[in-house]
Amino acid sequence: GQQLNQSPQSMFIQEGEDVSMNCTSSSIFNTWLWYKQDPGEGPVLLIALYKAGELTSNGRLTAQFGITRKDSFLNISASIPSDVGIYFCAGQLYGNKLVFGAGTILRVKS
Amino acid sequence: EAGVAQSPRYKIIEKRQSVAFWCNPISGHATLYWYQQILGQGPKLLIQFQNNGVVDDSQLPKDRFSAERLKGVDSTLKIQPAKLEDSAVYLCASSFRGPGEQFFGPGTRLTVL
Numbered sequence: 001g002q003q004l005n006q007s008p009q010s011m012f013i014q015e016g017e018d019v020s021m022n023c024t025s026s027s028i029f030n031t032w033l034w035y036k037q038d039p040g041e042g043p044v045l046l047i048a049l050y051k052a053g054e055l056t057s058n059g060r061l062t063a064q065f066g067i068t069r070k071d072s073f074l075n076i077s078a079s080i081p082s083d084v085g086i087y088f089c090a091g092q093l094y095g096n097k098l099v100f101g102a103g104t105i106l107r108v109k110s
Numbered sequence: 111e112a113g114v115a116q117s118p119r120y121k122i123i124e125k126r127q128s129v130a131f132w133c134n135p136i137s138g139h140a141t142l143y144w145y146q147q148i149l150g151q152g153p154k155l156l157i158q159f160q161n162n163g164v165v166d167d168s169q170l171p172k173d174r175f176s177a178e179r180l181k182g183v184d185s186t187l188k189i190q191p192a193k194l195e196d197s198a199v200y201l202c203a204s205s206f207r208g209p210g211e212q213f214f215g216p217g218t219r220l221t222v223l
Contacts, residue, residue, distance in 0.1 A: 004152075031210055042114070042201050042214030043153070088152050092210065097166055100152030 006089055006101030012109045013083075019076040021104040023089030029099075031092040032065050032072040037103070038085045046087075047074070076106075084108050112136065114215035116202050122221045128190040131218045134183070135204030141165075143212060144177055144187045145201040153201055153214075159185060192222045 006023045013019055023032070031050055035043035047058050049065035049072060056063055060077045072089055086103040115134040123129050135142045141160050145153035156175065158166040162182040170177070174193070179185040189196055199219050203212040 033211065035214075040216070040219075042203075042217050045211060045213065048211050090152070097155045097158065098212065100154070102150070102152050 004089060004091055004099055004101035006104055008104055009102070010105035010107065012107050013079050014109050015079060015081060017079050019079050019083070019106065020073065021087060022071060022073045023091070023101050024071040025091055025099075026070070027091075027093065028069040029091035029093050030069065032063070033090040033092070033098065034061075034063050034072070034074050035088045035090065036085050037088060043088055079106075079108070081108050114202055114204055114213055116200075116215035116218055118218055119216060120219050120221075122223065123192055124223050125194055126191040128188065129192055129220060130186050130188045131200050131202075131220075133185045133187070133202030133215060135185075135202070136213055139204035139206055139213075140182075141205045141207060142179055142185050143203040143205075144185070145203065145214075147199040147201055147217070149198070156187070189220075192220075194222050196220060197222045 004023050004025050033048050034046045036046055037043040047056050047063040052065055052069050053067050054065040062075045064073045086105050088103045089101045090098040092098050117132050143158050144156045146156050147153045156170045157177045159179040162179045175189055177187045199217040201217045202215045205212045
């Protein structure tokens with residue numbers, strides 16, 4: 001079945017740093033979604049991408065849909081403490097179900 | 111706009127007992143999903159409804175799990191009997207049409223002892 005490899009698995013950041021994470025697949029997708037999940041809550045949609053090569057921003061977040069349609073990247077600029085959480089990528093091919101990655105855990109160095 | 115509502119938020123049961131979860135999607139959303147999220151993993155789709163019909167239940171363990179969406183609005187997911195490995199967060203999500211931008215509820219954390 002389709003699998004998404006999300007990296008890094010976890011990362012520590014200093015407040016103010018930029019953060020990058022990515023998601024790769026052996027299969028192509030026509031939609032990429034990025035979600036953030038806080039402890040005890042459901043995932044919240046951050047950015048949706050629908051076209052290969054698309055670059056979309058939402059505040060300090062920027063995500064790109066890879067040209068090969070097999071990967072996507074999420075960048076967070078000037079991180080703040082509330083960015084802590086788990087970030088999930090999800091891919092979808094046409095009307096098929098969403099496939100989620102295992103998540104990237106973001107922690108802030110104190 | 112109200113989000114996806116789920117109840118209960120937490121449930122602790124013993125193995126072989128039964129449990130049911132309830133979900134009310136965002137108003138006007140035709141598609142409803144139930145996911146299972148095991149600790150340290152991403153959500154895994156259990157079942158997808160379009161209005162009150164099942165679109166995809168290929169990963170639903172049908173010997174013990176069942177779900178319904180009788181009037182095409184709210185939905186219940188039942189586990190009977192529960193096993194230890196069913197301990198997870200059960201997430202409900204909805205979308206306006208099909209897959210794509212899905213909006214999740216807060217989840218129900220199930221612990222099976």
